[in-house]
Amino acid sequence: MAWWNKPASDTQITHGSRIWLYVIAAIIMLLLVIPTLIVIPMSFSDSQYLEFPPETWSMRWYEEYFGSKKWMRATVTSLQVGTLTMLVATPLGTMAAYALFVSGHKAARALFVILITPMIVPVILIAIGAFYAYGKLGLNNSITGLVLAHTALATPLVMIVITAAFRSYDLNQELVARSLGATRLKAFFVITLPQIKFSVITAALLSFLTSFDEVIVSIFVSGGTKATLTKHMFSALRDYIDPTIAAISTIMVLISTLLLLATQWFSSRQK
Amino acid sequence: MPTDSALPIYINGLTKKYGELFALDAVDLNIRSGEFLTLLGPSGSGKTTLLMAIAGFNRPDAGSIQFGDTEMILTPPHKRDVGMVFQSYALFPHMTVAQNIAFPLKLRKVTEAERHQRVEEALETVQLGGLGHRHIDQLSGGQRQRVALARAFVFKPRILLMDEPLSALDKKLRERMQIELKQLHRQLGVTTVYVTHDQREALTMSDRIAVISDGKLAQVDTPQTIYNHPANGFVADFIGESTILPLNNDSSGQLSFNGQHVQSQPADATHRDWSLVIRPERLYLSEMSDAPGRHNATDTPLALDGIVKENVFQGETAFVLVTIDGGHEVSVRFGTGSMSQAGHLQPGDVVTVYLNRSDAIVIPTGDH
Helix, strand or coil, X not given: CCHHHCECCXXXXXXXXXXXXXXXXXXXXXXXXXXXXXXHHHHCECCXXXXXXXXXXXXXXXXXXXXXXXXXXXXXXXXXXXXXXXXXXXXXXXXXXXXXXXXXXXXXXXXXXXXXXXXXCCHHHHHHHHHHHHHHHCCCCCHHHHHHHHHHHHHHHHHHHHHHHHCCCCCHHHHHHHHCCCCHHHHHHHHHHHHHHHXXXXXXXXXXXXXXXXXXXXXXXXXXXXXXHHHHHHHHHHHCCCCHHHHHHHHHHHHHHHHHHHHHHHHHHCC | CCXXXXXXXXXXXXXXXXXXXXXXXXXXXXXXXXXXXXXXXXXCCCHHHHHHHHHCCCCCCEEEEEECCEECCCCCHHHCCEEEECCCCCCXXXXXXXXXXXXXXXXXXXXXXXXXXXXXXHHHHCCCCCCCCCEHHHCCHXXXXXXXXXXXXXXXXXXXXXXXXXXXXXXXXXXXXHHHHHHHHHHHCCEEEEEECCHHHHHHHCCEEEEEECCEEEEEECHHHHHHCCCCHHHHHHCCCCEEEECEECCCCEEEECCEEEEEXXXXXXXXXXXXXXXXXXXXXXXXXXXXXXXXXXECCEEEEEEEEEEEECCCEEEXXXXXXXCCEEEEEEECCCCECHHHCCCCCEEEEEECHHHCEEEECCCC
């Protein structure tokens, strides 16, 4: 029997009769992915300008990127801010999710919604708000300011991932651990945390990505020697279009894809 | 094992409110050292709240909980030294069976050699010898239950608390575990507080039963006393099957039903209104071949005339529903052996239902 005559599901609908579905799905996936992938050939162009498809090939824009002090400084800033955001947002979001899960209080739901508002509010509002607030506090163009703003954006994500992990967790395990002689803190670290660790790792990777990919807040509150990679890319696109951007984009796509694959792998481990 | 370390629990005036609702309403309860006491009540009666208060997982609004001479009301759970078994077992799935059982020993800094030995002993006690290396998801429901038990007693706690530990098991396994738990309790000698809503389980296992309703104790007594002498309508209705019929009280304090004298009202009575509690298995019919033998020369039984409404066969026993004069309905339960003629009764047959006066349970009417 050819594969298209085999049933695709319990209802005996064959792959053949579903072919239209597969075609549409493939088209949609291509439409989603092509804009991202198009930068990859562009980054290997030899031309002065962004062009597609490139007429001649070279690695010069990668050399340009890795040789540029300015780009390297921005990359280091982005990695620093991303790492710090991850280190702050992951424990914060985990603690918030845990507290709301344990309390069972009526207000917990409302509090959850309040805490995830940074995800719902247009980021530009957060950017403008942060810019004016930081103006008063002297936090513009600083790593601290960037980390704080990115933490506000990443914490809701962490909360959502961890809350989902708790949905299948029996909190009685902690009660048992405590009755057996563990303090509350110990019960959390020895019993609860090992069981949600893959979700915590997933959340950490996502919060790093949230910061690393973030443009809007960075445009407003970062600058000078503390400008992020994304901010530099944005300025570069505005001021002079050159294929270095394509090279950097390719690298970022690569990093993001790897991290997302890692999160997928970790969340599949978390049953 | 640790009979010497069993502790009595003294509970005094324990009160816990959730909003306006009393989950526990000034509960006084003394649990004897080494006793198996069951908290029995319908859901929402406060039995789990009381257990959680003993374990230290909720802070009562008022009252006292003493383990022996020590006041525990402010002691956090991890310092109370009580073993606890939950309905969901709450085994740690990221640890093996042996690691689960060793957990409380590790926290108590027991050396590895002794830990190993005590885990093996505990596994033997719950008949899981040699399964220490297993993972939790490789165990059956009954085995998980045993691991949870072993983990709760391996550190020789002075008090063992169990919250409906058998309710997730199927009926046959549940009944076997009831007997095993009872034997284990005898072997360990530890003061045990057991929560259940299943009256048969409570009757099977307990030294004493505390029947709880709306945050108050309705009666605390041995299973026999609770069953044979319920203190009030709630207990009579909740434990066992029963029919509750109003009694007539004449001016001289003689209680009667349908004109037949039952007994005198208790001398110290402050009530006027009394009810008759009838257990179906204590009634008998003239059709039952052994009925005449049950007549006692000094105790002429109450005789209630009625009409058979239904005859229900249930395997080991059967019952007939009889509508007696006055419109009340009583059920008569009997064994299904070949001696019994009651199995042939048809709806509409006229019968007489007998109750020996010594089997008549009289309770004050009201608070039901």
